Amino acid sequence: MNSANDGGTNNDLPWASVFDAGANIRALSAIQADGFRAASELVERFVRMASAGLEGTGSPPTSATRPADERNADLFGATGLEPLVTSWWAMADQFLRVGAPQNEQAAVPIVPxxxxxxxxxxxxxxxxxxxxxxxxxxxxxxxxxxxxxxxxxxxxxxxxxxxxxxxxxxxxxxxxxxxxxxxxxxxxxxxxxxxxxxxxxxxxxxxxxxxxxxxxxxxxxxxxxxxxx
Missing domain, CATH: 2.60.40.10 (Immunoglobulins)
Known part of the structure; x- marks a missing residue:
């Protein structure tokens, strides 16, 4: 006879962890930590892109090839932190549009x-x-x-x-x-x-x-x- 059944416990069963509240909390914390790390990496990437002028080379162009006030500008002329802020708001707008409820049906007229x-x-x-x-x-x-x-x-x-x-x-x-x-x-x-x-x-x-x-x-x-x- 199975030893787990002899002991009167189901701890050896592979699905027993589903009922373990502590294990579920640890799994949720791990997921939240992964999400936080991904968000941090995304922000750092935006910062690097802003400081590099969105050139994709990792280093800003020299003043000999571009004026100093355009050194960190993107394709639309935004400088400094403007590309970061613009990109951040664009991303936030996309999240809001996806999460917002869609009112696809027109209002039904009231029958007198x-x-x-x-x-x-x-x-x-x-x-x-x-x-x-x-x-x-x-x-x-x-x-x-x-x-x-x-x-x-x-x-x-x-x-x-x-x-x-x-x-x-x-x-x-x-x-x-x-x-x-x-x-x-x-x-x-x-x-x-x-x-x-x-x-x-x-x-x-x-x-x-x-x-x-x-x-x-x-x-x-x-x-x-x-x-x-």
């Missing part, structure tokens, strides 16, 4: 909605069209509570531009115009605005409300663009 149970509104209702035309968008109603909200009708104010021009509220249509909102339900509806050819281009703003729910409202913006740029 009215939460009837919590009396909260999210986003804004944005519509866009050319003259003449029809602007179309979608808005959602949510009822996350246990109570049936019955039938809900949306209303919109006149839309006002900065110069006082208005889009009348009667030109705003909702499909469907009456929405049943039972408990724990969500409903989407289409919003349309008819834009006549006599309306000037610009941005028209107003407010969307829900009948019977006075505490919630949603900003509305209609952007009218000219047919030709």
């Amino acid at each position: 909605s009215l939460d009837l149970a919590s009396a909260q509104a999210n986003g804004r209702l944005y519509l866009e069209t050319v003259v003449p035309g029809t602007a179309t968008a979608e808005v959602w109603l949510h009822n996350g509570g246990p109570v049936d909200m019955g039938k809900v009708r949306l209303r919109c104010s006149d839309l006002l531009a900065h110069d006082g021009t208005t889009i009348p509220a009667r030109t705003m249509r909702f499909e469907p115009d009456i929405i049943p909102m039972p408990a724990r339900s969500s409903r989407g509806l289409t919003v349309e605005v008819e834009v006549s050819d006599d309306l000037p281009s610009g941005r028209y703003r107003g407010t969307l409300v829900a009948d019977g729910h006075p505490d919630i409202w949603l900003a509305v913006e209609v952007a009218i663009k000219p047919l030709l740029p």
Whole structure:
């Protein structure tokens, strides 16, 4: 029988050191020491390159071949410690770029909605069209509570531009115009605005409300663009 098993210990097994906390700490210290030595060697190398003028020969050129103020200059004219500082910052910038989280996805737009149970509104209702035309968008109603909200009708104010021009509220249509909102339900509806050819281009703003729910409202913006740029 194996002597290690006779003694009731696993010290002779090759993977036993994995559970040795002292050995793990010593290994981590050795890794940190190696990293420190590598960093020190890199800094010393930068210093030697700066003092040698980045010529790669290990000795600066004589004053007979180059003026004294250019003796330690690099290819871009930096002298003294400037090449060292520039190189150091370039290296640090690379490390930061690699370690920084990448935001590869664009921000997701907020869907305009009215939460009837919590009396909260999210986003804004944005519509866009050319003259003449029809602007179309979608808005959602949510009822996350246990109570049936019955039938809900949306209303919109006149839309006002900065110069006082208005889009009348009667030109705003909702499909469907009456929405049943039972408990724990969500409903989407289409919003349309008819834009006549006599309306000037610009941005028209107003407010969307829900009948019977006075505490919630949603900003509305209609952007009218000219047919030709």
